Amino acid sequence: MNTRAALQHAERLCKQRQARLTPQRRRVLQLVIEADKPIGAYELLEQMRDGERRPAPPTVYRALDFLLEQGLIHRIESLHAFIGCAHAGTRHTSQFLVCTDCGQVEEVCTADLGKTLQQEVQRSGFLPSRPVIELLGLCQDCNKRTY
Amino acid sequence: MNTRAALQHAERLCKQRQARLTPQRRRVLQLVIEADKPIGAYELLEQMRDGERRPAPPTVYRALDFLLEQGLIHRIESLHAFIGCAHAGTRHTSQFLVCTDCGQVEEVCTADLGKTLQQEVQRSGFLPSRPVIELLGLCQDCNKRTY
């Protein structure tokens, strides 16, 4: 999905939910999507720089909080960075394949994995709310390049 | 496993591997184990305080790096904290059930989950090195208490 389509999709979703995708929030979303890989909050701030002036951290963190709540982006815990959601608007539990070499991250949804987790969780009485599943390693390209 | 046994186990392992579990590293390991829940680097530093003097951050981070390398502790990414490994010395891929209410964390090893991940990974050509699997939610006790 290209940037334009993703943004339009986001706008539709927010309209449906009566959530306000303000210009500022939209801009942050656009930057995250265009980065096409995990991008940190301070990197976003740099890209939002206007001449001498750079917005203060809360500006971007508030936008990111909104986008996270709306499920338009994900946070990659092991990288302290954010990435556009590949399935915005759908209920999904995703896993992230994080390449430690090139930095690329792929969002995958393995149904079986969700089921297995549910089973484990039911057995132990744990009630999950937010799963964090990240696999650090080498993507196919970087793996090939190693030979 | 109690603290004393865990420390003895750690010493045996390091001896086998010719890794140096120095007094300082041992002390940090002891503090992590005794905490019995995730503990942050700066919290450890406070506990290492000797009168007025508190060690500088690199002191504890270096010890933590060693303990991580030796597989004696785990890092909980979503908490920026560290916890003793419940299966030190064994090859294992573990998942962490993180209670967002009481802060307790349980380390579980679900074999099926490891298999499912391997399958997914093989399909996509991704070569995993470090899995980060954390389930945030409510532990059994806190869940019951909610009613």
Add this chain to the structure above:
DNA sequence: AAGGTGTTGTTACTTTATAACACCCGGGTC
């Protein structure tokens, strides 16, 4: 107009983590 709610701007600060350099100690080598 008055009040309420939500968004933004701004300052200051906290928490988490690392770079860089000096020092020391132990083991081998000459």
Add this chain to the structure above:
DNA sequence: GACCCGGGTGTTATAAAGTAACAACACCTT
């Protein structure tokens, strides 16, 4: 012993990531 070398430690300073608190504003409702 003198020398070197490597790993571990102490120390200072700094980077990177995230938040509290308050003021200003915009928009909507009454």
